[in-house]
Amino acid sequence: xxxxxxxxxxxxxxxxxALALAAATAHADRIKDLTTIAGVRDNHLTGFGLVVGLxxxxxxxxxxxxxxxxxxxxxxxxxxxxxxxLKGKNVAAVMLTAELPAFAKPGMTFDVTISSMGNAKSLxxxxxxxxxxxxxxxxxxxxxxxxLSVGGFVAEGATGxxxxxxxxxxxxxxxxxxVEATAPTVMPEREIVLxxxxxxxxxxxxxxxxxxxxxGADAARLGDAATVVVAIxxxxxxxxxxxxxxLEAIEVDPDVRARVVVDEKTGTxxxxxxxxxxxxxxTFGALTVEVDEAPTASQPAPLARGAKTTxxxxxxxxxxxxxxxxxxxxxxxxxGDVAAALAAxxxxxRDLVSILRALKAAGALRADLETL
Numbered sequence: 001x002x003x004x005x006x007x008x009x010x011x012x013x014x015x016x017x018a019l020a021l022a023a024a025t026a027h028a029d030r031i032k033d034l035t036t037i038a039g040v041r042d043n044h045l046t047g048f049g050l051v052v053g054l055x056x057x058x059x060x061x062x063x064x065x066x067x068x069x070x071x072x073x074x075x076x077x078x079x080x081x082x083x084x085x086l087k088g089k090n091v092a093a094v095m096l097t098a099e100l101p102a103f104a105k106p107g108m109t110f111d112v113t114i115s116s117m118g119n120a121k122s123l124x125x126x127x128x129x130x131x132x133x134x135x136x137x138x139x140x141x142x143x144x145x146x147x148l149s150v151g152g153f154v155a156e157g158a159t160g161x162x163x164x165x166x167x168x169x170x171x172x173x174x175x176x177x178x179v180e181a182t183a184p185t186v187m188p189e190r191e192i193v194l195x196x197x198x199x200x201x202x203x204x205x206x207x208x209x210x211x212x213x214x215x216g217a218d219a220a221r222l223g224d225a226a227t228v229v230v231a232i233x234x235x236x237x238x239x240x241x242x243x244x245x246x247l248e249a250i251e252v253d254p255d256v257r258a259r260v261v262v263d264e265k266t267g268t269x270x271x272x273x274x275x276x277x278x279x280x281x282x283t284f285g286a287l288t289v290e291v292d293e294a295p296t297a298s299q300p301a302p303l304a305r306g307a308k309t310t311x312x313x314x315x316x317x318x319x320x321x322x323x324x325x326x327x328x329x330x331x332x333x334x335x336g337d338v339a340a341a342l343a344a345x346x347x348x349x350r351d352l353v354s355i356l357r358a359l360k361a362a363g364a365l366r367a368d369l370e371t372l
Contacts, residue, residue: 030248030250031249031251034207035194035228036194036197037193037194038195039186040187043100043102044098045098045099045134045135045141046095046098047095047096047131047133047144048094048096049096049114049128049129050131051128051129052126052127053090054089054092054125056088057089057092058091058120059089059091059118059120061089066093067086073129092118092120092126093116094114094115094123095114096112096128096133098113098177100135102185104179104182105179105183106180107179108178108179109175109176109177110142110175112133112144112172113170113173114173116169120169122169123148123169125150126148128144128146130143131144141179141181141183142177143180146176149171149173151167151172188240189232189237189240190231191229191231192240192247193229194229194230196228200225200255200257204222204223204227208220210250211230211250214246214250215230219231256274257272258274258275258367259274259367259369259370260272260367260368260369261371264372265372269352276367277341277366278364280359280362282359
């Protein structure tokens with residue numbers, strides 16, 4: 001039995017009902033999820049290293065970068081070797097990138113991303129030798145080492161044919177970096193500055209009011225659209241961490257901009273909850289052009305001298321343009337109403353992209369239109 005077919009209009013209607021149900025049961029967000037604390041952040045680390053153990057997929061044996069680094073490393077281990085004697089392609093020069101978490105202490109571990117620097121074909125099966133991770137101050141903050149996890153592969157045949165999946169020249173080292181020095185993080189002393197992830201005056205004002213309701217009328221003040229400043233009471237100077245934890249648990253209903261995001265490559269359309277429509281009249285149609293190539297073979301007559309079989313091209317072009325009457329789109333104040341109005345048009349996703357642009361140009365779509 002053939003499964004039932006779900007049209008795009010039906011799917012959009014179902015999505016509208018789901019959004020309406022979600023809106024009815026939605027809860028405010030925690031301050032912890034909406035902000036970061038000024039001065040408390042991750043730190044970028046970079047490093048250079050060598051990945052060994054590759055099955056002939058490493059850098060070219062003539063690479064001076066690999067030869068120099070490998071010779072220098074072996075010399076530190078007490079082994080002296082002529083760089084010209086290095087012939088194998090089981091070594092690759094890589095760059096290391098990572099984020100040192102705030103409040104990181106010696107002995108803690110974190111993930112590292114490994115990226116090929118040369119012409120290595122794959123890092124699968126490789127092992128990173130001990131490499132230093134440094135910050136902008138050129139200080140070593142962590143040491144990374146271990147077996148790589150690569151989510152891809154590349155395979156080649158003797159005739160030059162190959163098969164590749166994902167990106168095999170970038171790998172991951174889960175928990176492969178060990179912190180060697182305490183991360184430079186300073187705890188607030190007199191005031192806590194909450195920095196909004198998405199600056200907005202309305203959200204910042206609501207946050208200030210929520211903090212005032214929980215901690216007192218003068219507990220917080222509004223800095224600007226991106227910051228809310230919370231004063232640390234004298235009796236809480238020794239318990240700042242407890243005060244921050246209390247602030248992070250306070251819930252705030254963030255304001256959102258009216259926005260519609262479309263992806264023309266896939267025909268995906270995402271409508272924000274604050275989007276509204278004004279009345280508008282719409283007509284649209286679809287033009288389909290079909291080109292059918294059906295070449296035929298022309299055989300020569302029997303006993304024809306010098307005649308050869310030839311291929312005669314035959315092309316059939318068919319143009320189909322569907323007609324559509326003018327349709328009225330009524331005022332829509334909620335995301336469910338907008339979804340229902342667009343579903344009623346019966347247009348395909350790619351047609352809806354053009355319709356949304358036209359509605360925006362006509363002033364009927366009350367939202368920002370963002371194209372990916």
